[in-house]
Each structure stands twice: as C-alpha cells, then as structure tokens.
Amino acid sequence: MITLNYKLTKEDYISFFLQVAWLSPEKKTRLIKSYVYRAIVFTAMLFFVKIFSPQKNFDLYFFYSILIVILIIISPLFKMADIYRKQVNQLSENPLNANFFSDIQINIAETGIFSKNQFAETRYQWEGIVKKEENKEYYFLYLSTEQAILIPKRALKSELEKQQVEKLFGEHISFNAEVGHLVKG
Structure with a gap:
C-alpha cells in the first residue's frame, strides 16, 4: 500500500477542470465540431437568405457578414481556457467549496x-x-x-x-x- x-490548490483544480472540460481528446474534438457545425449552419442560412432575396448579387458586404458571423461563433474556441479558468476561480472562491482544498x-x-x-x-x-x-x-x-x-x-x-x-x-x-x-x- x-x-x-x-x-x-486552486491551480490543481484549474488543471483538473481544464482536463475534464477541454483538454481531454474526446471532449475537445466534440466541442470543436459543435462550434464548426454552428458556423456552417449560420453561413448556410445567410446564403439561403441571400439566394431567396430579390437582390441575388453576392457583394463584398455579404462576404464580410459571413466572415463576421463565423468569427463570432468560432472565436470562443480560442478563449476556452480563459473561460474555464474564470469559472474555476468563481467556484474556488465560494466558501461552500472549501472541501476541494x-x-x-x-x-x-x-x-x-x-x-x-x-x-x-x-x-x-x-x-x-x-x-x-x-x-x-x-x-x-x-x-x-x-x-x-x-x-x-x-x-x-x-x-x-x-x-x-x-x-x-x-x-x-x-x-x-x-x-x-x-x-x-
């Protein structure tokens, strides 16, 4: 035995939370797929709206709109560690969670x-x-x-x-x- x-420590719990929620290979893959899927769906919706609108020309404004939508949807992926860190900080500061430490x-x-x-x-x-x-x-x-x-x-x-x-x-x-x-x- x-x-x-x-x-x-708080850092240990941050590492644990990141591992469970983000760094674990299957979780990360699933999360990335869901964000990419949303970006594709919203882009397709913009295309359908444009195709069925009276003006069917695809101008520069339309492509900028698509780019902005994709960036808004996908950008949280690049801040995921910071998002989880903030959640863990809030959790660790709650006195009811003192038993973790x-x-x-x-x-x-x-x-x-x-x-x-x-x-x-x-x-x-x-x-x-x-x-x-x-x-x-x-x-x-x-x-x-x-x-x-x-x-x-x-x-x-x-x-x-x-x-x-x-x-x-x-x-x-x-x-x-x-x-x-x-x-x-």
Missing part, C-alpha cells in the same frame, strides 16, 4: 483506492475507474465523464514510489480504461 498526503490522504492498494479528508472517507474499487489520463503533473482517474480522482505527481516522494503507483495502476486499471479513449473515433 502506498500512502500519499497532499492538498489540492482540504488536506487529502490517499491510500493506493491492491484492493483499491481509499481517499480521506476532514469531511469524508471514500473507497474506490479498481473496476470503478473507467478511464485513466495523465500529463506531466497529474494522474486523472475517471469515475465517470465528469468525475475523477486527481492525484498530483508532486505527492509522490520518490521515483520508487512513482514506479510502485504506476505498477498498481498497470495491474488493476483495465486496458480499456488505460487506452480505450485514445483509440475511439
């Missing part, structure tokens, strides 16, 4: 993951982890599409502890949870 003690103890063992803070104790079975993602700073162990156990890698005290954690993940997290999300189209 490996015991990790840490406290999540309390001291956490996580025990990772053959039988599962046990998490404890001053407000709750939770036991997760390995079968409950539906997806695992990681970046250079965190492990994200998803319990659903929106809920995950966030483990900062800074909580690992040594390279040996990191290897032990990754060994337990490799032995107990299903292959589909490890790589399934990377191959789905």
